[in-house]
Amino acid sequence: MTLIRNISQQRFKKIMEQTVDRLYASLYPLCKDKAMCEDIMQEAYIRLWNNLEQVKDDEAVLALLRTYARNIFLDEVRKAARKQQGMQHHVPEEKADSPEDYLRNRELHAQLQAAINKLPPQQQLIFRLHKEHALSYKQISAQMKIATGTIEVQMNRALKSLKSELAHLNGQP
Incomplete structure (x- = not known):
């Protein structure tokens, strides 16, 4: 069990090293906020870690990470829109x-x-x-x-x- 975990950790680390800069470069123009971009990336990598066993092609993982990041970003935009909508109901x-x-x-x-x-x-x-x-x-x-x-x-x-x-x-x- 420990050997499998070590292999998974090494694989994940390698994937991160290969994708982190490109993921940031594709996500930042969308967010235009460094902290938000980093938070979204962290969440995307957590999702990847949770689904790493299902990922068969490490070459296509950047596309998967971009999809995760885009979906997380859209969720954040929707939350902000709902929050804004709620605030509009309490306008003086x-x-x-x-x-x-x-x-x-x-x-x-x-x-x-x-x-x-x-x-x-x-x-x-x-x-x-x-x-x-x-x-x-x-x-x-x-x-x-x-x-x-x-x-x-x-x-x-x-x-x-x-x-x-x-x-x-x-x-x-």
């Missing part, structure tokens, strides 16, 4: 013209959030990054590692879905 009240206006605005906001929450996960993430975090399509494309054209298509679909979902607010059927 703005002075409304009347109590009726305040209630109407609050109800509209709740309906909008409910409609956004119904979007498919990727559309929802792209919509929130663009509309709530004011990121450009190019920035979103770089963060999510998908084509700018895909971002545009997903945004158009999200807007179409929201328009359809919220059509009743304009008196449309």
Whole structure:
């Protein structure tokens, strides 16, 4: 048992030495934050260690690590978006013209959030990054590692879905 463990540790160490710089180089442009990048890399290597027995091709391990890192990053972005969304619900009240206006605005906001929450996960993430975090399509494309054209298509679909979902607010059927 100790021999197998030693072999696994040596293999893991070799993989780390061969991939750490390239993983960092591919992850940093996504995060743009050294500490976050290092935390994500640590989590990616932990996942690799936990699944090392299933990894058969050490040559393809960098792609696997990049996938782990990208998924961890996207999870962090989603957590931040949820946290931001939660903070938006606790924004100090703005002075409304009347109590009726305040209630109407609050109800509209709740309906909008409910409609956004119904979007498919990727559309929802792209919509929130663009509309709530004011990121450009190019920035979103770089963060999510998908084509700018895909971002545009997903945004158009999200807007179409929201328009359809919220059509009743304009008196449309």
